[in-house]
Amino acid sequence: MALFSSEEIIQSTVNFVKIELKDAEGGHDWFHIERVYRNAILISENENVDKIVVKLAALLHDIADYKFTGGDEKVGPAKAREFLSSENIPEETIEHVIKIIESVSFKGGNVEGKFHSRELEVVQDADRLDAMGAIGIARTFNYGGFKNRKLYDPEIAPNLHMTPEEYKISDAPTINHFYEKLLLLKDRMNTETGRRIAEERHLFMESFLRQFYDEWKGKK
DSSP, rough: OOSSSSHHHHHHHHHHHHTTTTOOTTTSHHHHHHHHHHHHHHHHSSSSOOOOHHHHHHHTTTOOGGGGGTOOHHHHHHHHHHHHHTTTOOOOHHHHHHHHHOOOOOOSEEEEEEEEOHHHHHHHHHHHHSSSHHHHHHHHHHHHHHHOOOOOOTSOOOOTTHHHHHHHHOOOOOOHHHHHHGGGGGGGOOOOHHHHHHHHHOOOOHHHEEEEOOOOHTTO
16 A cells, blocks of 8 residues: 555645646536546445555546647646656556556547556546436537537438547537447446446436437427
8 A cells, every 4th residue: 555645645636636627628627527536436435446546546537638638648647647756656656547547538439458457447437427427418518519519410420430540530519429439338337336327327318319309300
């Protein structure tokens, strides 16, 4: 276990993240981080994991999301490493947290990273849960509006076989994102707790889509 005050480092990390993300887009702001952090704590209660690694990775996983750094995936890990080093965190802990940050994001298709750990699985499930259900729907449309994307275009079909590069630059209508990511998450959860929560959120999204299409077609 880490030989430092976990309470102090967590509070210091919270303060750092709040400052860094004070002007962030609404779906990737401090409140997103806070929800993922809470999800991660909940899931980790039933997992044999290093909880300080889970907490730090959950708090720092979106410190500089590539969607807001011109697609550069190295900015976030570098910023997290600089902060953790300044806090005198043991190198072993830093390395584990950085690998989680590098591996946690959904990148389209069936691409899986080379790094695996139970801590990654917990943080990944926590992050994916925040992309599902009512919160996931709200975040999706918030980001679509931020990028000035269409709500829906019946003539533009979802692309279910995107490469990571295609996924990063896609500007498809927001509804397509449900099929290209959100509805895929239920079957990609790593933990039993994650799967249980994801099931309910998945059903809510399916219900939302049925209502959306009925309203779009003037049926309701």
